[in-house]
Amino acid sequence: MSQPFTISLDSLMQPLDFDAMREAATSGGCASSSCGSSAKPDDMDEATWDKIKDHPCYSEEAHHYFARMHVAVAPACNIQCNYCNRKYDCANESRPGVVSEKLTPDQAKRKVIAVANEVPQLSVLGIAGPGDACYDWKKTQATFSEISREIPDIKLCISTNGLALPDHVDALAAMNVDHVTITINMVDPEIGAKIYPWIYFNKRRYTGLEAATILHQRQMLGLEMLTARGILTKINSVMIPGINDEHLIEVNRWVKERGAFLHNIMPLISDPGHGTHYGLTGQRGPTAMELKALQDRLDGGAKLMRHCRQCRADAVGLLGEDRGQEFTLDLLPEEVVYDASKRAAYREIVAEERGDHVRAKEQAVAAVRRNSGDGHAILVAIATKGGGRVNEHFGHAREFQVYEASAKGVQFVGHRRVDAYCMDGFGEDATLDGVIAALEGVTHVLCAKIGDCPKDMLVAAGIEATDAYAYEYAETAISALYAAATAAGGDEKAVA
C-alpha cells in the first residue's frame, strides 16, 4: 500500500488553515521529490491538459479536487424535449424536478464572487439554463463578460441543445469559453421525432421529422465549428430505453468523428410527478447496470464521461455535493469584493496532493493488472468526501463512487446516489434497503467506518463491506482488495 499523504483531503474540505496545511504538506508525508508533478496523461498535449486539468467535469481526476457552480441566468428555450417540464430547469444538464432561483447577470456576478471567496475549490462557472444558454444569449454573454473581468482565471462553460449554437460560436471563442456541452440524443431524425415534439427556429415553429432534421443539422454544424476553433466539446446524451439506447452507439461514432472531446451518457430520469411527457406516459429510465452495459459497449469510441452527477441548476461545490442553499440571494451581502488568495493557496496544496495521488494510482493499476491472471473482475463502491480517498462513514454517504478492477486495471465507472443510512446516530432499515438496491452489481463496499448491523445486511445481499482501507486512495485500497481476493482463489463474483 502507498504511504498515506499526511495532508488529508478531509482537511481540504474543512474551513482552510493554509499555514498548517502547507506545513503538513512539506513535513514528511510526501517522501518523493516529485511532489507537485503533473498528472497529465502521456497521450494528451499540454494545451488540452491546461484546459481540463482543473475542470471537474472534463477530467475525472480533477473532480476529486475542484468545484463548479451553475448560475441560472438564461430561462428562455427554443425547443421542447419530451423529458422536460418547463416548470423546472433544463433537464439536459440539470436534474429534472429541481427549480433554481433565476438571476440577472448582476446578481449572478455577486453570487459567483461570494462563492469564490468561500469555496476555494471553485474552478468552473457554467450556464446551463434554466432554458438554453445560446437561445437566451444576451444574458449569457453579459454574465460571462462581467464575471471574467472580476475573476479572470475562472473557466467558463455553457450547455446548449445546439439549435442556436452556430450563431454564437465566434462570440464564445472571443470570450475564451473553451468548454461547451451540446445535448445530442440522436443523429437519425426519425428517432429525434420521438424525443422532440417541436422546435422554434428562424421565427417559425417546426414539428415532427422536419423539426428533428433541422435540430440534427444545427447540432452537427455547431460541433464542427467548435472543433475547428479548438473549443472542447462534451456531448450529453440522455439514454431513453427503447427509443435511443441502441442508437447512442451511432451517436457516439458521429460525435467522435466530428471531434467531440467527451461523451456523457446520462440516464433518463422519468417520474410522473415531474409532469414531463415521458413521465406521464410511463417511459422508464435505464437501471444503473443497463447504463454501465451501454457505456462498456462504447469502450474504444469517443471518450466517455462517467462521473456526471446531473447536478441541480444552481449547484455549488464538488460534484456530488451541493452547497447551493448556502448562497441564495437573500443570504448574499449587497457588496462583495473578490479575494483571490484562498483559491490560489488551495491550488498550490492540491498540486502537491495530485502528484502523490497520480503515483499511487499508477502503482495500484499496475498491481491489479499483474494480479489479474484469471481475468476476474470486482465492482467496488467507495464512500468518499472527496480527494479520491476512502474517507466517508458508510452511514453518512449520500453517494458511492464505483470502480471496476479487472485485467484493464482500476477504472472509475460511475456513482450511485443514495439517502444517508444513518441520521442522528441511528440507522434506518428501510433506508438501508434502498442503499443495497442502489448498489446493484457491486461486490464490495469500502468506507472509513461501518457498524456490524449494516455490514451483516450487506453480506446477506452478497456485498462485502470493510473499513480496513480507511483514508487510502481509492485505487490503492482496491488494488489491495483485489490482491487479497486473488490470493483467496479469485472466487469473487464476476461482474456482468
Ligand code: SF4
Ligand atoms: S433544451 Fe432544456 S429547457 Fe429546453 S426543452 Fe430541452 S430540457 Fe427543457
Ligand code: SF4
Ligand atoms: S451536470 Fe454533469 S457535466 Fe454538468 S456540472 Fe454537473 S457533473 Fe458536470
